[in-house]
């Protein structure tokens with residue numbers, strides 16, 4: 001029997017979507033289903049950074065994966081013109097996987113130049129630690145989807161989770177650097193639930 005995967009995310013649905021958001025989910029989302037791409041963002045929340053990537057990498061296909069449908073609906077609203085629900089030109093390179101990224105990875109043969117994971121759920125209680133997405137097992141899986149010079153870029157303001165990820169990396173063949181970098185503020189970064197001074201970043205390569 002196949003091993004049951006641990007669920008790494010919380011709820012999939014929040015407050016009721018607006019009529020426009022529901023239309024976008026029903027009609028536009030199916031047309032944005034990804035097959036292959038160049039840059040992947042896992043757990044994009046409301047999608048601020050996916051939009052940033054799309055604008056700044058116009059030649060690349062940007063795939064965002066997120067199972068929380070209200071976040072998906074926020075991104076769909078932000079990339080479309082409310083007059084006619086069509087995607088703005090600068091966002092035409094965005095594709096959306098509205099579910100667990102691990103299901104997408106099983107069906108794509110992409111090799112990504114970048115895989116971004118910003119503010120992964122820290123699951124801070126000891127009994128929930130097994131829900132953390134960035135286990136050695138998952139990092140090993142991700143490493144197979146990197147192009148030759150491809151990078152996994154991780155950011156978190158939860159420093160204890162950061163240290164835990166560093167421990168996980170020891171059980172992989174990935175090499176880690178800790179860059180001094182800043183990126184645009186995502187929704188979770190502005191919440192700063194961990195109460196730390198700033199996010200810490202990690203860049204992983206094969």
Ligand SMILES: C[S@@+](CC[C@H](N)C(=O)[O-])C[C@H]1O[C@@H](n2cnc3c(N)ncnc32)[C@H](O)[C@@H]1O
Pocket residue numbers: 008009010042043044045046065066067068071099100101102117118119120121122133186187188189
């Ligand atoms: C704390 S939020 C951060 C959202 C966003 N990156 C930000 O910085 O605002 C973590 C997100 O990861 C998503 N997530 C967790 N497990 C996931 C998985 N297996 N596949 C895709 N997304 C996942 C959750 O649904 C949640 O929206």
